[in-house]
Amino acid sequence: xxxxxxxxxxxxxxxxxxxxxxxxxxxxxxxxxxxxxxxxxxxxxxxxxxxxxxxxxxxxxxxxxxxxxxxxxxxxxxxxxxxxxxxxxxxxxxxxxxxxxxxxxxxxxxxxxxxxxxxxxxxxxxxxxxxxxxxxxxxxxxxxxxxxxxxxxxxxxxxxxxxxxxxxxxxxxxxxxxxxxxxxxxxxxxxxxxxxxxxxxxxxxxxxxxxxxxxxxxxxxxxxxxxxxxxxxxxxxxxxxxxxxxxxxxxxxxxxxxxxxxxxxxxxxxxxxxxxxxxxxxxxxxxxxxxxxxxxxxxxxxxxxxxxxxxxxxxxxxxxxxxxxxxxxxxxxxxxxxxxxxxxxxxxxxxxxxxxxxxxxxxxxxxxxxxxxxxxxxxxxxxxxxxxxxxxxxxxxxxxxxxxxxxxxxxxxxxxxxxxxxxxxxxxxxxxxxxxxxxxxxxxxxxxxxxxxxxxxxxxxxxxxxxxxxxxxxxxxxxx
Numbered sequence: 001x002x003x004x005x006x007x008x009x010x011x012x013x014x015x016x017x018x019x020x021x022x023x024x025x026x027x028x029x030x031x032x033x034x035x036x037x038x039x040x041x042x043x044x045x046x047x048x049x050x051x052x053x054x055x056x057x058x059x060x061x062x063x064x065x066x067x068x069x070x071x072x073x074x075x076x077x078x079x080x081x082x083x084x085x086x087x088x089x090x091x092x093x094x095x096x097x098x099x100x101x102x103x104x105x106x107x108x109x110x111x112x113x114x115x116x117x118x119x120x121x122x123x124x125x126x127x128x129x130x131x132x133x134x135x136x137x138x139x140x141x142x143x144x145x146x147x148x149x150x151x152x153x154x155x156x157x158x159x160x161x162x163x164x165x166x167x168x169x170x171x172x173x174x175x176x177x178x179x180x181x182x183x184x185x186x187x188x189x190x191x192x193x194x195x196x197x198x199x200x201x202x203x204x205x206x207x208x209x210x211x212x213x214x215x216x217x218x219x220x221x222x223x224x225x226x227x228x229x230x231x232x233x234x235x236x237x238x239x240x241x242x243x244x245x246x247x248x249x250x251x252x253x254x255x256x257x258x259x260x261x262x263x264x265x266x267x268x269x270x271x272x273x274x275x276x277x278x279x280x281x282x283x284x285x286x287x288x289x290x291x292x293x294x295x296x297x298x299x300x301x302x303x304x305x306x307x308x309x310x311x312x313x314x315x316x317x318x319x320x321x322x323x324x325x326x327x328x329x330x331x332x333x334x335x336x337x338x339x340x341x342x343x344x345x346x347x348x349x350x351x352x353x354x355x356x357x358x359x360x361x362x363x364x365x366x367x368x369x370x371x372x373x374x375x376x377x378x379x380x381x382x383x384x385x386x387x388x389x390x391x392x393x394x395x396x397x398x399x400x401x402x403x404x405x406x407x408x409x410x411x412x413x414x415x416x417x418x419x420x421x422x423x424x425x426x427x428x429x430x431x432x433x434x435x436x437x438x439x440x441x442x443x444x445x446x447x448x449x450x451x452x453x454x455x456x457x458x459x460x461x462x463x464x465x466x467x468x469x470x471x472x473x474x475x476x477x478x479x480x
Contacts, residue, residue, distance in 0.1 A: 048471065049324045052464050053093055054316025058309045059460040060085050063435055065308020066301050066450065068122070070438040072368020072377070077360065079122025080115055082308060083169060084357025085431050086315060087114030090173070091350070092424040092465070094323055097415045097472055102325045104263060107176040108346040108417065112353030117169030124241035128234050129157045133286035137214060139222060139229040147222070153214045155280045157242070162279030164245040166311040167272030170318065171252035174264040186259075193255035194248050201247025205240050212239055263322045270318040271311075278310030298446045305453075343408040343416045351399035354423065355392060358430055363388040365434030372440050421469050428465065432458045 064085050068078030087110050094106035101107075131138050132154030136146040171194070182190070209216045209223070213236065216223055226233040249272060256264040285303035289295075363384045370380035408416060417423070432454065439451045 045324065046320075048468075050316065050320035052468065053090075053319040054313055056089055056093070056461055056464045057086060057312030057315045057319075059312070059457045059464075060089055061308030061310070061312030062305045063308070063454045063457045064431065065311065066305035066454075067435045067438060068308070069301065069304050070368055071371045072364045072366070072438055075125075076119045076122040077364045080119035080357060081361045081364065081431065081434070082311075083115035083118030084111060084353065084361065085427060086118070086169070086312070087111035087173075087353065087357070088424055088427040089461075089465075090114065090315065090319065092420055093319070093468055095417060095420050097418070097420065099413050099415065101178065103323050104177050104326070105173060105267075105323045107178065108350030109176045109353070110173055111357065112349055113172035113176050114169045115353055115357045117172035118166075121165040121168050121245060124245065125234065125238045126158075126161055128231060128238050129154055129161070130284040130286055132157065132214075133283050137219075138231040138235075141231055145229075147215075147219065149214055154283065154286075157214075157239070158282075158284070159276040159280040160246060161242045161276075162307075162310070163272040163276035164242070164249040165279075166275035166314050167249045167268060168245060168252075170268050170271035170315070171249060174252070174256060174261075174267050177261075177264060190252075190255045193258075194251040197251030197254060198244050198247040201243045201250075202240070205243045212243055267318050267322045270321055271314045274314035274317055275311050278313065279307055282306050282310065296446075298450070301450060342410065343412040344403050347403050347408070347416055348399060350417065350423075351403075352396065354427070355395045355399065358427065359388055359392045359395065361431065361434060365437050368438035369440075372438065424465055428458070428461060 061082065064082035067073060068082055070078075073081055091106065091108065091110045094101070094103040094110075096102045096106065128138060131146065132149055133151055135148055135151055137149040137153075139145045139147055175190070205212045213223065222229045223232055223236075226236075249268070253265065253268050256268065282303060285299045285306065288297075288299040288302065367377060367381050367384055371377035374380065408414075435454045436451060439454065440447050442448055442451070
């Protein structure tokens with residue numbers, strides 16, 4: 001844990017091989033701090049706050065985003081699978097078991113926020129853009145009909161899609177920040193900005209088709225005949241949804257800029273831009289078939305895994321930029337942690353996020369397994385709803401009763417989640433078991449390769465989780 005002296009870099013006196021802390025009130029002021037010690041502290045911060053979070057989020061993204069498109073998942077359900085995993089990992093890394101939270105984004109609501117944000121993004125499609133990288137604008141895939149289009153459109157639309165696909169989760173995560181509490185009218189204005197700009201984006205899309213639909217001016221006749229060109233109907237729907245989601249993202253960003261919450265602005269911008277650039281650069285792995293000609297491999301799942309890694313890196317960078325431990329205790333004391341103000345509500349929010357995210361992920365995973373090995377996915381989907389649905393309701397009720405039976409006092413400054421380490425392992429093991437269930441059958445070498453790949457990513461995630469847990473032990477923190 002950074003000491004007070006480590007926080008004074010840039011504020012102290014720099015001499016030959018030493019830094020002199022000059023802040024009055026510092027224990028032992030004035031005091032000389034050796035530069036080798038300071039440099040070691042900086043390296044430790046880069047490791048603990050940038051390298052490890054980025055590696056963890058990327059490893060989780062590589063697995064969850066590849067599973068996102070597998071049997072039983074897809075669309076919002078698949079994105080929920082990834083979102084709850086990222087949200088739980090962020091919360092666990094940020095959670096401080098020693099008492100008042102030392103990081104700005106550490107609320108138990110983060111799990112639900114990221115899960116829902118990423119899931120909302122998954123409610124739209126993206127299958128009409130990959131062919132742009134081959135210079136094809138698909139008009140009727142069933143008949144093999146397409147028109148030529150510049151490859152640049154592929155980069156543009158994957159960027160437009162990638163920004164809010166990761167960024168909406170960051171927007172909702174920003175809403176969980178500790179700091180000045182918002183009044184009801186402030187929340188109303190925040191939501192009005194988000195949905196208002198999304199609505200404005202929809203209006204602009206409808207009024208300016210030449211701007212938002214590729215080659216609309218030159219292909220107006222084809223766009224007007226959607227029955228003959230069904231892929232253009234899908235393209236219109238996908239582009240419209242992408243622009244509306246981008247509008248929601250920009251509306252959230254606008255509100256945070258208006259209230260000058262620069263931490264939230266940095267969080268939202270960094271996640272969106274990094275992933276937008278990452279997705280555009282990956283090009284849906286359209287280059288793979290030329291790089292490995294004749295290879296019989298599932299390059300599409302490679303793209304999806306890489307897309308998840310891109311999102312993970314974006315969240316890892318954002319974690320470093322906005323969620324490092326607050327060095328000055330007095331600054332943290334002036335802020336009102338969102339969770340500690342209502343510890344019981346925060347506990348319910350965490351359990352709600354875990355139950356909803358894991359419960360629906362388990363249903364989707366079991367449905368996917370049944371579809372692979374038993375067939376008749378629709379039948380098993382209905383059966384699983386009859387089982388998982390009531391269990392979720394019972395789980396919500398049990399969580400509420402537990403909190404009511406063992407309430408924490410308002411303003412509680414202790415650890416509201418003493419079993420955080422168990423909870424993150426619950427998420428990690430559950431999601432990886434589900435990944436193995438829907439990766440098959442093992443008679444297919446492509447599936448075996450991805451199954452082994454997921455095990456490797458699980459090992460990386462497990463080591464980082466255990467390492468970060470050990471660093472949170474009181475003994476190690478006293479030594480740091």
